[in-house]
Amino acid sequence: MNPVTPIHLDVWSDVQCIWCYISSARLRAAIARHLGPVEVTYHSFQVSPDAPTDIDRDAHIQSHNVDPARMQQIMTQLRQLTAQEGLAYNPDLMQPTNSHQALELLHYAGTTNMRAELTQRLFEAHFAEGRHVGHVDELLAIAEEAGLDRDTTAAVLADGRYADAVDTDIRRAHQLGARGVPFYVIDNSYGLSGAQPTQQFLAAFEQASRA
Template sequence: MKVEIWSDVMCPFCYIGKNNFEKALEKLPFKDEIEVKWKSFQLDPTLNPEETKKTFEYFKEKKGVPEAQAKQMVEQVSQMGNTAGISFNFDKAIITNTFSAHKLLHLAKKYKKDNEMEEALFIAHFIEGKNVGDLNTLVDIAASLGINTEEARKILTSEEFDDEVKQDFSEAKSHGISGVPFFILNGKYAVSGAQPVDFFANALQQTYEETVSPLKNISGDDNSCGTDGCSI
């Protein structure tokens, strides 16, 4: 069973959603049968890759809200994070263009380490206050997961994986995805937002049962022919 997750590294709800989703998986006896595929999404592709902003500065410019209101909004998200086991550090978080971070995610997929990469990028951005748009920072994150630094630097300074990232963006658009996190369960059900653990567990259970259960015949009279002849 496949679960596709669209996410952006600077989305706090994506980090909360990831934690809740993984806690839900741990509850399920079929967790090892679920294949998780991380997909790229950019909340603000207009950001200059050469520039950075602080969280409250960005909220003020992007949302047009005063700093006091921005801090209140961030505090609410921080409380949600605490409930999910995440200690957000918004005072240190650096807002920047995340396209390069998504390229690194696709490199990690090559080594089946995209889940570990997603976690590492969230930690770097939200906990450690690192610039996830910076070349050297991203190379160091790759190295921490055992990914060759020369290969990481090569893909980050070239157009390699650009098309793969853009393909994720295109798929999101085709699915009508305008916000993240967004989960598609086995191509059948969609779940948007950082839902609670039990919600994810129930949704996964339902999808799994419908995926692996044998077909139920609801047709009544069996007027058909088989290898043993026809039933009349």
């Protein structure tokens, strides 16, 4: 019996992207239900690359010029969607920031086979716990909680050794036509954009399996 060829899935996301957070749960469900192996490679993308580290949350919301009633409607929808996926979500605690160093941290985590785990941990820290994922001290605490060595992680962030890797990932996503995240490429052939339903992931996996 020939071994089943794994499906390779490339994932671009940002730790501050709510749709990435929602889609991560749907993707995990699809991988669990798919009969064959799925190998996932994670890549970086910044939703707000020009954002400063410290942002006034209320001013940030107001800058989007969204009607308060419409904003409340959006928040209600997002609470419903995250709850459906079993995800904690506390938007009143969220602290918007520049995510570049958090993404650098994820590249380092990838060298220790912990990127998937730390990605989910950073999602939770940002969207559920109100932790500031743009502050180095907070990133070091989260990394240590996940099992990474604090001193080594501090050195990695201090010298910016994965800064170019983050930027390379972003350029590659743009070359592939991505203008936002989540963005997925299956077996270098099938592209998916946005927070797809679990069933859509499964259909794409089946298509790739038959190719």
